[in-house]
Amino acid sequence: xxxxxxxxxxxxxxxxxxxxxxxxxxxxxxxxxxxxxxxxxxxxxxxxxxxxxxxxxxxxxxxxxxxxxxxxxxxxxxxxxxxxxxxxxxxxxxxxxxxxxxxxxxxxxxxxxxxxxxxxxxxxxxxxxxxxxxxxxxxxxxxxxxxxxxxxxxxxxxxxxxxxxxxxxxxxxxxxxxxxxxxxxxxxxxxxxxxxxxxxxxxxxxxxxxxxxxxxxxxxxxxxxxxxx
Amino acid sequence: xxxxxxxxxxxxxxxxxxxxxxxxxxxxxxxxxxxxxxxxxxxxxxxxxxxxxxxxxxxxxxxxxxxxxxxxxxxxxxxxxxxxxxxxxxxxxxxxxxxxxxxxxxxx
Numbered sequence: 001x002x003x004x005x006x007x008x009x010x011x012x013x014x015x016x017x018x019x020x021x022x023x024x025x026x027x028x029x030x031x032x033x034x035x036x037x038x039x040x041x042x043x044x045x046x047x048x049x050x051x052x053x054x055x056x057x058x059x060x061x062x063x064x065x066x067x068x069x070x071x072x073x074x075x076x077x078x079x080x081x082x083x084x085x086x087x088x089x090x091x092x093x094x095x096x097x098x099x100x101x102x103x104x105x106x107x108x109x110x111x112x113x114x115x116x117x118x119x120x121x122x123x124x125x126x127x128x129x130x131x132x133x134x135x136x137x138x139x140x141x142x143x144x145x146x147x148x149x150x151x152x153x154x155x156x157x158x159x160x161x162x163x164x165x166x167x168x169x170x171x172x173x174x175x176x177x178x179x180x181x182x183x184x185x186x187x188x189x190x191x192x193x194x195x196x197x198x199x200x201x202x203x204x205x206x207x208x209x210x211x212x213x214x215x216x217x218x219x220x221x222x223x224x225x226x227x228x229x
Numbered sequence: 230x231x232x233x234x235x236x237x238x239x240x241x242x243x244x245x246x247x248x249x250x251x252x253x254x255x256x257x258x259x260x261x262x263x264x265x266x267x268x269x270x271x272x273x274x275x276x277x278x279x280x281x282x283x284x285x286x287x288x289x290x291x292x293x294x295x296x297x298x299x300x301x302x303x304x305x306x307x308x309x310x311x312x313x314x315x316x317x318x319x320x321x322x323x324x325x326x327x328x329x330x331x332x333x334x335x336x337x
Contacts (some may be wrong), residue, residue, distance in 0.1 A: 011319070012318075014319055015318070015319065015322045015323075018326075043239070044239055044242070047239075047243050048239070048242050048243050048246050049246070050246050053242055053245075053246060054242075057238070057239065057242050060238055060242075061230060061235055061238055061239075064230070065230050065231075065234040065237075065238065067237060067238070067241060070238050070241045070242065070245075071241045071244070071245055073245075074241060074242045074244070074245025074246060075245045075248065075249065077245075078245055078246045078248075078249040078250075079249055080249075080278070080281075081246070081249040081250045082249055082252060082253060083274055083278050084250070084278070085249075085250060085251070085252065085253030085254055086253045086267065086270055086271045086274060087271050087272075087274050087275045087278070088253075088271075089253060089254065089257050089263055089267070089271055090263075090268075090271065092254070093259055094259075099254075103250050103251055103254055104247065104250065104251075106250050108282060112279065112282070115275050116275075160300075160326075160329050160330035160333040160334070161326065161330060163301075163304055163325070163326050163329040163330070164322060164326045165286055166283070166286040166287065166301070166304070166305070167304065167305075167308045167321065167322040167325040167326050167329075168322050169279060169282045169283045169285075169286055170283055170305050170308045170309060170312075170321075170325070171308060171312050171318055171321050171322055172279050172282075173279040173280055173282075173283050174309060174312050174313070175312075175318075176275065176276050176279050177276075180276055183276070184273075185273040185274070185275075185276035185277045185280075186276040186277065186279070186280050187280070188277050188280070189276060189277030189278060189279065189280025189281045189284075190280035190281075190283065190284065191280075192277075192281070193280060193281040193283075193284035193285065194284055197284060197288055202288040202289055205288070206281075206285070209281055209284075210281075213274070213277045213281070214270070217269075217270060217273055217274065217277070218266075221266075221269060224273060225269070
């Protein structure tokens with residue numbers, strides 16, 4: 001059963017393999033260049049497992065100790081996971097002990113795959129999601145550690161490969177678009193995020209975006225639920 | 230920063246991340262019925278989140294400077310076109326990314 005789930009999960013993680021290997025390496029190289037031993041990117045990628053915060057954490061480790069600022073920063077950057085949790089409440093039900101790891105490792109990519117993948121009937125969805133999460137986690141730790149170890153020795157032109165993440169989210173967005181009966185929520189996500197990005201800038205648009213999305217969905221509830229029937 | 234301060238800084242990053250991931254599951258446990266409103270949000274939120282994540286990936290693209298976001302726009306169009314045509318996740322992602330890298334390399 002586990003083998004079958006692993007075999008079904010792996011193809012979904014191939015894009016992540018490419019993206020995480022590269023981004024993880026970039027992160028490890030960045031830490032290496034900032035004067036940290038490979039142990040730092042290794043443990044941080046293993047235990048935080050959240051790319052954007054890990055990059056910011058390098059900055060914070062190089063600055064004077066400021067615990068309050070660190071926790072606020074961590075919560076602000078990671079707040080979007082609250083959304084993933086709300087969406088996964090049902091799907092993670094009944095997965096037993098695996099649930100702890102599924103939530104622990106719920107990064108953007110694992111969430112997106114686990115939410116949208118059409119898991120065949122004869123495959124245990126708990127194990128499928130477990131392996132998606134585990135594989136992504138391993139790619140990331142592997143990349144970060146390698147980057148931390150050999151960082152300074154490498155130089156190669158891979159500019160643009162991080163676009164693999166953008167392409168993946170575009171595909172996942174499209175898949176969801178093709179599946180849903182009405183597009184209120186998809187459009188709200190695109191438009192609100194774009195508007196907030198223009199208004200608040202790249203560093204602080206996520207919180208206003210999330211608050212506005214929740215407000216919009218709340219206001220449009222009757223309309224959206226009616227359109228579904 | 231001392232080693233202890235470093236450990237505390239990393240620990241707070243881990244704590245903040247875990248709080249954001251575990252909180253919904255701690256509030257809405259399996260044996261309690263999830264309120265209808267939260268069920269509604271859980272059902273419709275993902276579509277908005279995927280839209281938001283696409284924009285999130287593009288947040289550092291500048292329309293006014295550099296290549297004006299043209300490579301990104303082309304890359305997304307190729308990805309989307311491939312996907313609507315063949316609906317093969319890996320093909321769309323690989324095709325779009327390779328196209329983007331080529332545009333970046335040869336045009337800009």
